[in-house]
Amino acid sequence: MKDVTIVPFNGKTPQIHETAFVAPGCRIIGDVTIGAGSSIWYNCVLRGDVNRIVIGERSNIQDGTVVHCDGDHGPEFPGSPMIIGDDVLVGHMAMLHGAVLHDKSFVGLGAIVMDGCAIESGGMIAAGGMLTPGKTILAGEMWGGRPARKMRDLTPQQQAINGFGTAHYVENAKAHALAVSES
Template identity: 35%
Template sequence: MALIKSVRGHLPQFGKGCWMADNASLIGDIICGDNCTFWFQSVVRGDVAAIRIGDEVNIQDGVIIHGTFEKADTTIGDQVSIGHRAIVHGCTIGSRVLIGMGAIVMDHALIQDQVIVGAGSLVLENSVLESGFVYAGSPVRKIKAIDPKQFEFFVTRTARNYQMYASWFE
């Protein structure tokens, strides 16, 4: 069973249809929408700052989501896929976004709707990633406009598939 822990009077809240791996850790001030999945060894730590997660978000294996005390909450939109071992810290991520494996998103970064962030990328503090583009690198830079077919495959399909994968563990 996942570790779900209250901190400073805040117990994580989850919408309907959410799934959590046995060793996921969900702590503190977290409010999550419907049909989200939290995979093995993921840590969502709302101990020092609030974390708000939309619907149909998948937090893949080894992901860390956190914020900065009295500085930066974390907000994640709908249909977001956060790839294995990514770090999302005190930032805002819009809807229909893919954060690639091992990417790092720093405090006060704003990732608008419909963005792909490549694996291993570094999104620096206060960066703004404009809707409709693929970003990659360390630090990230705009690589190209998103191809609609690529977007459907990588973003929409991934968000749906992780709900299916979770059903295999029930």
Template identity: 35%
Template sequence: MTSYGARIVIAASNAARRLGQGLDSLGKSMEVCKYSDRLVPSTRFVAVDGLSPTVSPLTAFVAPNASVIGDVTLGNNSSVWYGATIRGDVNKVTIGENTSVGDRAVIHVAKIQGDFPSIIGNNVTIGPGAIVHAATLKDGCVIGPSAQVLDGSIVGEHAVIGPGAVVTPGAVVGPGEYWSGSPAKMIRRTTPEELLVASENARDTLALALMHAVECDKSLEQIHEDKAAYEDSIYRDPEYWQPNARESERQSGDVLGMGSPGLIFDNALTNPEEGLKLRKKRQEAEQQK
């Protein structure tokens, strides 16, 4: 009886699998626009209790493996880097413009032991591994790597929290102050040089964010095209035929729907001399590695 039941289950599962494949094929044939999965699928934006993140269309970059959860607002030209988590589940998180949240940083809120949101201003730099828990960061401040800014604390304009420092709950960091230690205390005033470096770092981070956004948005087909173009640039003789740089020109030079002529005819069968040159270049490149 057990064997008979197992055969029924296997037959039913096979039938369900075939039905699913048939429905998938039917849906594919009915598609008006071709759909392709992202190279790195993720759940970057997650709703909680009916509240979804509000992300500006001009946001510079949110990494594929970052998590932006719940009542979170992210402003123009801001960036959330790899592995970072911004969680607005029991309160809200507001992040202004041109602010960067570093790799593996965590921003959270509080509700149980105090009703504190996380309010982060413009031009703020939050270093990798830092924790901002239910705190307020004013414009232009810098939170160092692995530093912690805890419940109800306030960091003033252009203040700097040193690497690994712990700003205890309820602490108030004045504008332009440098705090360090655990628990963190004021060490000195920030210097004009430090403020200049912080401003330059914010601009550099924005440029990097835009570059990463372009790369992470590429499809698998674009990745393969980039790889083929890179290898072609290494092995192709500069004096030999060069692919046109513009896509429209490459399409106009298409041969029988097979792609650019240089990628078809540069081989040892149809052009032995060029094939030998390419093989020699590959051998030289391998020897140099």
């Protein structure tokens, strides 16, 4: 991976599937796992120093996104890993911290998802939204605002369109990987 910083930390080395695309300028630190066909776009930071970060298959983390986790604060406050399922879309400049993004969920441009949150399959946080600690977006819901609140339910067609976006990013990542290798 050209111009990518991979840093082992506390005995944990990032595990990146051979078919994943990690763009130049990314920083991947510590206990991070990236699944098959996933893409981490230009200038993202994934810092698994105090807990783990897991990214499933065919998910994309778009340019400038910061992904971190919540560390262990003792028996009553065990911390939260950052778990991202399969076929998840994460828009540019998002901030994800100690949450769970279930398969086929969507995080809009510049959105913030905080500790202990979950976005269920087909759920969406709109661009610029801030999901405050412990909130859950149910399957098929769209939330937005700061702090985020439910705006409406997504139609099955709108949820399917998000799935097309995932497929697009898998193919686009292959083209970028080729361009990076030839530069």
